Amino acid sequence: MDKKSKVKVVIRMRPPHGNQEKVCVTVENNAVEIFNHRNVNENIKYEFTAVYDQNCSQLKIYTECVRPLLDCSLQGQNISIFAYGPTGAGKTHTMLGPASDPGIIPRVINSLFQRIEEEKKQLGCEKWNYKVSFSYLEIYNEKVQDLLLPKNTDLPIREDAEKNILVPNLGEKIIENFDDFKIHFGPASNNRTIAATKMNMRSSRSHSILLLKVVKTTEEPQHRELHGKIYLIDLAGSEDNRRTGNKGIRLKESGAINRSLFALGEVVDAINAGLPRIPYRNSKLTRLLQDSIGGSCHSVMIVNIAPEERYYYDTYCTLNFATKSKKIVNNTTTKEIVRLHPIQKTSQFPSQPEEEDQTKRRRLDDIQASTTTPPFVTDPAHLLSPLMRRQIRLEESVNHRLEEFEQNILQQMRQMTGGLSADVDGTVLKDIEKQIQTVREQLKDVGQTVLNTAVVSQKENNSDKETEKPIFTKRSLLKGNKVNTEENSSCSPLFAPHPRLLKRNFRTMTSASDIKEENAEEKEKDNMTFNPSLQQKHNESFLAQLNTASVKELKMLHTVGAKRAKLIFDWRETYGSYKSFEDLLKIPGFTEKYLQSLLHLVSFKCSIST
Structure with missing residues (x-):
């Protein structure tokens, strides 16, 4: 059954870069205040699910916002965690973080395997098998590229019959612990496109999506399967090219990033307006985020903002987008597959009593043996036209059904003979023998008539073919030599x-x-x-x-x-x-x-x- 769940929006403000920088944002409880550029004497106040100031640690954000949702993935539900904000606001730091202070992605992987071990101990006698795998991709200049298995190709985006978004031929690695994840994720993260700009020395030039798949299978006879997914998304930040100084390829990358984020804003506006068509297809980013925004996920949006006054306009636009996003409602579902064992077939009729009269059984066996004889043996199917072959097959199917009907009558008679007298039983059996013999003779006459008709029709067709001649035959002349080719090629x-x-x-x-x-x-x-x-x-x-x-x-x-x-x-x-x-x-x-x-x-x- 579908359950409705609102998108949780939390704000994280990074520390200012310098002590001399002017700050335009203040944080108080679960609210953010920023001055109104239209009227400097008043402030604009935004309220969200949670707001974290510059002193907040990575562990606190993970523990309060992400960790409570991990159990949903083990119950066959989807989770989506993504960082949004302008360039240089700390999105990649929140999702990855340094080795000394890891971010959300490494903490999710580590906690997931810990939770699996705890669940195995809690379930006790009920045995479950767990399979965890992950994929890693980036959207660079509106092209989907595999980071786990680089192919330098633009991967397509598809939608299956159940309206699930997938990427065919996307690399996938099975992991059994956190060490396995580090072995594969390290080289893959190095494949992501980053570059230096005036605003950020390590600016992400693409959107990255890490997809974790959790399959939980029981060993009970029903073999239940629970399929959960965890999306960990690090979005590239919107950029003002007048301040970043982007030129050439950096300018092209910035344009692609801004267009995809603009398409994301259009999707949010369409969902809030209740439009019948949501423009997910306007961008590959929104296409891949279709489950996260207005889809079937438990979604948490971590909005990163910069407190400096020179980032005022970016912060103002980001807070407005976050306010609109918190109105979105997702329909969370549980994906469960039950595989049943095939039911063993049992005998349809009860066994015959041992004291049944031997003479009656012999008489019934003789009747059954005589009914298995086909009315005619000759099979002229290979000599007949398609129409006649169809008629022959029809006759054979009718014969087969009549034989099954006779078998059912005989089996029912075997069950009834225990309560009938010998005289009455013998009379009934004689009547059945006469009826069966009459039907057999009629079928034999019909079969012989069909056979004669087919043979006559075949002779006429053969005589017609002898008189017919093809209108023309095609020949090819190569250097004066005749080459035989098939007719009517x-x-x-x-x-x-x-x-x-x-x-x-x-x-x-x-x-x-x-x-x-x-x-x-x-x-x-x-x-x-x-x-x-x-x-x-x-x-x-x-x-x-x-x-x-x-x-x-x-x-x-x-x-x-x-x-x-x-x-x-x-x-x-x-x-x-x-x-x-x-x-x-x-x-x-x-x-x-x-x-x-x-x-x-x-x-x-x-x-x-x-």
Whole structure:
């Protein structure tokens, strides 16, 4: 059952960089005050779930905000912890921290394994198996890149049937303790893109997401599985390029970061406004945060702010965003899978009593043995047309059902013979024998009639085939040598032409001149040849064009207009490259008939090039 949970927003203010810096932010209990730039004589007050000043430690934030949620991940629920704020406000310090004062990510990993060991001792006789794995990625210049297994490729983002967001081919490592995590996470964190700016000597140039998967399986007969996820997100900070002095590639990175954070603000505004469509697809960041914001997670947003007056505008905008975010409500769910053992089949009928009359049993066995004999043995299926084969199969299914019906009657009679007299039982058995014999004879007559009809039809088809002749055959002449090719071959395997069958004594009404023109055309067709290897190259080239062309280029294809080009392009961007032409049928509105007309262009180009 879904439960509603609000996004918890906490504020953390870092210490000022210098004692001479003017401070524009004051912290009191669970409120933050900042002066109003429109009226300097008044302050703006913001209230949140918790507010931590500059003296707050890493351990306190983790203990009060994050640690209580770890049990939810062991119960099959999702957790999302992410740091938000302007550049230089301390987001990466909060999430990672130095070795002497670790942040949230290392503390979560360490506490998770400690909690697993405690739960194993508490459960006692009930045995559970635990599996923990993690993935690590970054969003750099609107490209999803794997940090755990670097591939230098932009990974796609997909959505499964249960509306879960996933990244195919994303690297994943199974860990059994905190030491295993350090071995894999250290090199992966070094792969993250960082650079120096005027505002921050180690500025994160990408958004990073660490995904922990916890699978908890019981050894009980039902084999329950609980699947929980923990998202640990370190967002890059918004930047004012006039102050950071970004140029060249730093300017491009800053633009991508600001656009993704702007899209995040649009998502928050749309959720608070109750709009029917939430623009998650406007950015890859919002697409990956779909479960965290308005999704199915227990979410905690740690908002980092800088107290200096020169950061006033960044702090002001950050507090406004945090105020809007605390209104978001998520629907938390528990993902549980129950795998049942197959039920063993038991005997359908009770065993027969040992004192049953031997003569009655022998008579019933004789009737049962006689019913298993098929009405006819001859199987002409390989000689018949498809229609006749279908009729034969129908007859066989009817026979099989009648036999099952007889078996059920006989089994019921065996159960009833214990309470009937010998005379009454013998009379009933004789009536059943007569009925079964009558049905068997009728089936034999029907089967023989079908067989005779099929043989006659097959003879007529054979005589028709002898009188028919193909309209023309294709031959290829290579250096004066004749090369034998299969009749009616086509350059496209999807469009093999069907031979035209002429009726007996068929005469055309065309004139002699028309016949000469047709003969001339047939001679030209005789010289045509279709190269299968060349056709394959054309097919691959056309498929590559579908996977790389833009909407404008797709519109230039035959029978492809603006609407269809947009559908082809959108499907490719959503589900990945086309592996075969049949993938086009998955696009809404694309029929088999339209696919044939589109691929006919490939066949036509192949015939022209030959």
